[in-house]
Amino acid sequence: MEKNSEYVVIADALLAENGFVTDRAVRIKDGFIADITARAQASDKVYVLDFSGHSIAPCFCDYHLHFFQRSTEKIGEITDHLTKSGISKVYEGGDAHGCGMEVKKAVADRLAVQTSGYALYRKGSYGGYIGREVSTLREAEYMIEALYQSGPDYIKVVNSGVFEPVAGTISSGRFTFHELKHIVACAGAKGLDVACHANGDESVRDAVKAGVSFIVHGLGVSSASLALMAERGTAFIPTVNAFASLAAKESEKMARENIREAVAQHLAAVKNACDRGVRVLPGSDAGAAVIPYGTSFVRELNLFEEAGMSIEKILLSAAAGTLEPEAKADFLILEGLTVKHVVRGGVFL
Structure with missing residues (x-):
């Protein structure tokens, strides 16, 4: 994905400040986290990346x-x-x-x-x-x-x-x-x-x-x-x-x-x-x-x-930090402890 774009990432869990929260959706816009919602509430009007079986975590x-x-x-x-x-x-x-x-x-x-x-x-x-x-x-x-x-x-x-x-x-x-x-x-x-x-x-x-x-x-x-x-x-x-x-x-x-x-x-x-x-x-x-x-x-x-x-x-x-709305979209897609994708500024490296 390009930095100046909007998309949603969904996964089985997201690592929050105190642990995993299940079925989360993260909306990325212009390199930043726009919002984090329940998976069922994810917008269907933007491109969706489905990482079922994976988790989203901070770098x-x-x-x-x-x-x-x-x-x-x-x-x-x-x-x-x-x-x-x-x-x-x-x-x-x-x-x-x-x-x-x-x-x-x-x-x-x-x-x-x-x-x-x-x-x-x-x-x-x-x-x-x-x-x-x-x-x-x-x-x-x-x-x-x-x-x-x-x-x-x-x-x-x-x-x-x-x-x-x-x-x-x-x-x-x-x-x-x-x-x-x-x-x-x-x-x-x-x-x-x-x-x-x-x-x-x-x-x-x-x-x-x-x-x-x-x-x-x-x-x-x-x-x-x-x-x-x-x-x-x-x-x-x-x-x-x-x-x-x-x-x-x-x-x-x-x-x-x-x-x-x-x-x-x-x-x-x-x-x-x-x-x-x-x-x-x-x-x-x-x-x-x-x-x-x-x-x-x-x-x-x-x-x-x-x-x-x-x-x-x-x-x-x-975790180097926490994933919060308005923060730079730096995060990982993980399978267990294995890094499957690295995202920096909303861009998949």
């Missing part, structure tokens, strides 16, 4: 990925991959050069980017690829101020190492609770939420107690920490597929077995979090060679289903 948000310096050279191609997978909004978790700031401007007409610029990590710890090191609280304060002046959408902090498949453990390196709490307070004074890279239960628990808004990864999180997250309203971005993707780089049998066990435990944590009322959000962690843009996000949604989340809950967690 997706990938809550965690990275744009590295090499990404800027292929940003058009990357944006194409994201768009084809139904993604219209992303949260960019930083790189050492702050490339997310540049990408945000470059793709503003196609992709909504929320970026941290670069992450803060403690000197001598993990974080060199995605951020810049700090060794004192004064340095952290200075870096947050410098970031604030450049216009980030949130602050990213690294409070643990990464999963090491051969050993089956998480590498060392983190802030103290006092340091982390101070960083969160400094960000909060600037009106900025904090997303925290944290693996290992102690690192997760400290981050939640310090007041971060999002836990990214969270491998090894305990039921007690998930209960605390539910109490505090801390969101969980588990990036399950990122851990599963590690197997592509490992040839040792023990490493692959450790990855399998870690993923199984993480899937159980996703279900546990969902059951406790924690807001579980899909993030691909795309940017690395083994974690491609777009398709890795789709795989994350499938893993959420494997964990035991319902399709309705998965789509609610993945």
Whole structure:
């Protein structure tokens, strides 16, 4: 369909703010949603696209990925991959050069980017690829101020190492609770939420107690920490597929077995979090060679289903917004979790 046209899309269900509403019709006019009605009330005076057996849903948000310096050279191609997978909004978790700031401007007409610029990590710890090191609280304060002046959408902090498949453990390196709490307070004074890279239960628990808004990864999180997250309203971005993707780089049998066990435990944590009322959000962690843009996000949604989340809950967690009259006609036609059609500005891509 052309942008400057009028038509109606009907489907078995539409994903509204609180879940599926059955037998809906969406009228599109000149690239915007004109109205949403019951299917039986759909006008027969305009062209009707019947997607019986399918659902209509908002476009997706990938809550965690990275744009590295090499990404800027292929940003058009990357944006194409994201768009084809139904993604219209992303949260960019930083790189050492702050490339997310540049990408945000470059793709503003196609992709909504929320970026941290670069992450803060403690000197001598993990974080060199995605951020810049700090060794004192004064340095952290200075870096947050410098970031604030450049216009980030949130602050990213690294409070643990990464999963090491051969050993089956998480590498060392983190802030103290006092340091982390101070960083969160400094960000909060600037009106900025904090997303925290944290693996290992102690690192997760400290981050939640310090007041971060999002836990990214969270491998090894305990039921007690998930209960605390539910109490505090801390969101969980588990990036399950990122851990599963590690197997592509490992040839040792023990490493692959450790990855399998870690993923199984993480899937159980996703279900546990969902059951406790924690807001579980899909993030691909795309940017690395083994974690491609777009398709890795789709795989994350499938893993959420494997964990035991319902399709309705998965789509609610993945939605970049809601479908409302007068809003731009950006939406998806889905069969289960599978994207069958992407519509942007009323145009079927």
